[in-house]
Amino acid sequence: MGTSVSTRFSHSIDPKVLDQAAEWLMQLNASHVSDEDRRACARWQQASPEHARAWARAELLMNKLGGLPAELAMPVLDRPAQLDRAGRRKAVAKLAGLLAALPAAWLGWRLFDRQQWSADQRTAIGERREIRLADGTHVILNTASAMDVSYDAQRRLIRLRCGEIMIETATDTAAVRRPFYVETAEGRMEALGTRFSVRQEEGRTQLAVFESAVRIAPRKMPPSGFRIIQAGQKTGFSASAIEAEQISARDDEAWAHGMLLADRMRLAEFAAELGRYRSGVLHCDPAVADLLISGTFPLDDPERVLSMLVSTYPVSAVQRFSGYWVTLIPRA
Template sequence: MNREDTLAISGDVAEQAMHWHLELQEPEVSEATLAAWMRWRQAHPVHEHAWQRAEVFARRMRDLRSPDQRPLAHAALRPTLSRRSALKQLSVLFAAGAGAWAMKDTALVQDWRADYYSQVGEQKSFTLADNTQIQLNTDSAINVVFERESRRIKLLRGELLVTRADGRLLSVDTAQGRLESALARFSVRQRAGFTQVSVYQGMLVINPSRLSHQPIALKAGEQISFSAGEIFSRQAIALTAPAWSQGMLVAQGQRLADFLEDLSRYRQGHLACDPRLADLRVSGTFPLGNTERIIFAVADTLQLDVQQFTRYWVMLKPRTA
């Protein structure tokens, strides 16, 4: 079993972790407070686990991508005189998030609970206990459960590339169903309302949650998209791993609007084009390390203007004379 599964964080411990985080934001923190904070962290492994999660949680709140929500996040994280009032503000933030945040902004809550995650614009690689190789694409999160009889990955959001080598069965759960594989290399992307799976080596079996009695076999060189009750796309793909796993974004005659939507996954803020430009075509191979450079390169090639109100709000417009 994954070690973090044994360190369940209770509501009381989570509250204590957030209390200490707020205490340490005071302008002058006393030696006694620092000593008490360290004693609390060292008192139990779950306290240290909760503290690490609290830091992740706080970073995500500071990095909220929705400008309308940022003041609320800052208000919740500022030093306060009372833990009660601070936690009350945090509860307001959670309530607002449930109804108002976009899917990407719920990432701060998922990362509090995720075993592994990547931030916006980051690709992250690691190896699990059974030597399964995992690579997370931008803004992705997973949970991992390894038990004696089963090995499971839960894709909370985003996209991952999995390379299996040991022949034992691994399952990957998404919002729409489960896929199972023993020896394969494949990617899984959680999209809005459906799951997209691509196989590069080996094969796997897909079980949509409402079609569990009708498993679908997928072999190398195939890509499938499915909802909980429907398979609605199946097509051939190249056997090479996705470009993002090499830190690249590839376009082959792609609509500009679709290209910018893909690129926006790798940067903070809003990125779009004038609707009149949506059907212009983009081709090229672009390193993902500098999205600003990609935007200006595409604009230069298509002879467009880049409008930037801030670095978080970018629009491509027809070039003026």
């Protein structure tokens, strides 16, 4: 049986070695590469098993570069010799960060890229956007989100491809009232005159209701398996099951106001949430994963939030690859 990509590249590699691999990848794809450059790279690969593993990742990424966004592929492949020092360093940092995160970063990037750029409405990482639909419904798209809007004579429909949205439905102006639906990969929700948020996660949809109610109908459950979630409640569901309701809190809608509210939130969870609003990788060392965080933090400035963490809690933020990869560790 063959070895999967995730198995072959599951072991961590020293970030300094990945940085070197990224440098070599750029060098070998420069227009002025020489045979001596290639021999030097081969010697570097043979110098240690870790070098060889890093280069295996580089080759995997190289085989897939044709599908990378142009802003990364162009600096890396087309004219690296013409980049100034800062520009080259930035390109190497992004490339090294991708090597560090393979295969998850690659798969996530491709999935997000494919889902986002063909959508009717979308936001970039760290962006929030407010739109008003034809019937007056107000929608806020959170960071890295994409959705399609489909209105016809029978129904009003939003398909959430990825990310998170906040919806405040308007009274339908059509002669015959049309139901308002939101669809995700896991199923369909019907708004019962309401304000609510929907978040698409991997294999799971998260719903929080702030006004009125929402009816959930998972894709693989019978019609009788629907459930109505009332204002002040939240839940998650898969294609075949609905979780027990919980009480929603202010932090469930704080993102719509540009804030991250933490009330004794584990640092690991805090880092995962903050990481949605910044480019790159934000990692939490297991030694500080259970540190409890409280406070109100501005989502529009993730780097400021990291500074606030470091100044308030016994942690340090170690940056690699020009800040693309940040690890929260215990303060020395």
